[in-house]
Amino acid sequence: MSEQLRAYRYALDLTAAQASVVAQHAGAARWAYNHALATKFRALDERQAAIKQAVESGADPGVAAKQAPKIPTKPAIQKALNQAKGDDRSGQDGLCPWWHTVSTYAFQSAFADADRAWSNWLDSITGRRSGRRVGRPRFKAKHRSRDSFRIHHDVKNPSIRPDTGYRRIIVPRIGSLRAHSSTKPLCRALARGAVIQSITISRGGHRWYASVLIKQAATEVVATRAQRQAGTVGVDLGVRSLAALSTGETISNPRHLNAARTRLVKAQRALSRTRKGSNRRRNAARLLGRRHQEVSERRASALHAVTKKLATGWATIAIEDLNVAGMTSSARGTVERPGRNVKAKAGLNRAILDAAPGEFRRQLAYKTGWYGSTLVLINRFYPSSRTCSACGARAKLTLADRVYRCAACGLTADRDVNAAINLAVQAAVAPGMEETRNARRAVADHPHPAGSQSSTVLKREGHRACVAATPDRRRSGHPSEAESEVASASVLVT
Ligand SMILES: [Zn+2]
Known part of the structure; x- marks a missing residue:
């Protein structure tokens, strides 16, 4: 029987006394x-x-x-x-x-x-570790590092546990912490035999968050009848609209960064006007951090809504296997050979990263595991935008062309919807590209040495799926589990 890890993340409502104890712990860590x-x-x-x-x-x-x-x-x-x-109690x-x-x-x-x-x-x-080069570890400076610490479950004395009333979590040495959202899904998982591994408490902007990591038995989830009837959906990720579905629906891009721009600029400018080391600078930096945190929370919550809708609504979801790091690399070039249109490319990169296609895919990968659907990745070199979804003819298209017009059969369709339909079709004819990191197919769990939680393991793509797990299936669709979904994302950042 394989076991899987899953995290439940909560925004905390700390008392002043608790906030100071928590900050003390982060400082000690x-x-x-x-x-x-x-x-x-x-x-x-x-x-x-x-x-x-x-x-x-x-x-x-x-x-x-x-x-x-x-x-x-x-x-x-x-x-x-x-x-x-030493010990200051005995001097x-x-x-x-x-x-x-x-x-x-x-x-x-x-x-x-x-x-x-x-x-x-x-x-x-x-060279034992693949992926991006990891640098020499750096010391954590108070003003630079994220305030965070982790407390482990004690096997002999299981002290981290939800308090009665579905609103509080008891953490040894700190007390009963009030959560913004209900702990009911966590309590249900524990009632099913899951075991709490650790709790990570960290600061994001002006708030403290707790991420409770549990280990539970992996259960096989199959798609519901409604999901199977809906079949396959192709999803074209973009900047103009966040996602276009092969059903013809487009999900508009909320552009969180743009929306918050005025406030961000104002906070950033206020910061740059302060003197280094001053109290005003500390406060201005705190406000700027808070503004950025707000953007990231909004982005996360909108993405979770979309990916959940996709993972629960269809049996198969087809997306392009995008190379996000390559797509958003800087155009700056070198001193000898400076790049062109650097500012414009930087703006596009910002827009792409604001839409967060990499995170979109990561969430889909583990949520399809939770809800019994399958994520299919289509080869990134397949010309989904240039191919006619009706007759298969190829057309020349520039980025400015928003509508696909087929010279061969006369089809007229939204450019992104046309691409999404092609992706859905490809999912059926090229099933070899299936997402191998799908939660259900992944190696379920790694024996973590004490303290080395999945947070670091998860940065490696190949191991990502070990956060994802499978909740029990509900008869009435899949009710809200917002905090548990935010959760598995949070394992990455803590
Ligand atoms: Zn055509």
């Missing part, structure tokens, strides 16, 4: 992360010096590397800190005599995060 990194960098220097010395005195480099001191990981760092942490000075004021898990998960960042860096250098 940041301190612990930095302490672990500093320990590792020191050990790296010592190790390199030892190897160099051994090689200079005639030793074999391989042997010298084996004999040199190792880089300490979580257990060693923790043990060393326990010796040196004993040390590295962090305040340690007893926060949960020990805040330290442990920060150490695990540092281990993960370290091994990602090494794996990226040695």
Whole structure:
């Protein structure tokens, strides 16, 4: 029986006392992360010096590397800190005599995060890790890093749990935290045998959020009769309209960034007028952060509505396998060979990223798993826009042509709808391109070492599906589970 992870994310309504405890924990986690990194960098220097010395005195480099001191990981760092942490209750000075004021898990998960960042860096250098290069881990600065910490479920004493009344979550050392939305879906999952793994509390803009990670048994979900009757829908993602469906429906692009532009510009300008290090600058930065958070929350909630509608409404959803990173690369060029139309391309990139096609696809991939539908990716080189959906003739089209007119058969259709119909047709004739990262087909779970939650694993495309899981099927369609859907997205950002 395979198990899957799923996260439930809640905006929190903290009391002033809780907010200060939570901020204290985030600060402790940041301190612990930095302490672990500093320990590792020191050990790296010592190790390199030892190897160099051994090689200079005639030793074999391989042997010298084996004999040199190792880089300490979580257990060693923790043990060393326990010796040196001190305790301000007994007046004993040390590295962090305040340690007893926060949960020990805040330290442990920060150490695990540092281990993960370290091994990602090494794996990226040695080529064991695919994807974008991972840089040398950086220290977390208070003004730059995201306030966040994680508390783990204790197997012997399961202390993280929903409070009675579907509105609160009990977190050890912090108390009963009030959530903005109902915890009922979480409680139901727990009643079905799911086990809470951890809770991550993080700040976004002016708000604190909690993401509760659970592990549950994977159940097979099949498409409902209504989904099967609806069949296949082709979805053409764009900027002019967010999505055009093969049914002829188009979903307009909310353009959140444009809508918020005036407020963003105002906040940004206010920030640039303040003096570095001043209180006014801190407040202006806080306001700007809040404005950006608002845009991102709006974008997320609109996207969730669309992807849920698609995943629950049809049995098969066909989209283009877009290369978002390639599409939105900068036109800037190099100093010797500057690019052309850099500003215009930057504007287009901003518009594409505001529509968030990559996130759209990621959500569809796990939601099709939840709701028994299938996501089919169509080869990005298939000319869906240029092909006539009625007769298959190919036409020359510029980006400005909003209507497709077929010279061969006389079809006139919205350009994007025509493309969406082609995608739906392709899904049937080329079923070989099926989304292999579909939640149901993915390797269900990875044995995570304590503390290394899926958040880091999930950045790798191949492992993404392990957040997604399958809720039980409802008779009356699929009622709102907004927070659990936002949830699995949040695992990525925490
Ligand atoms: Zn035609």
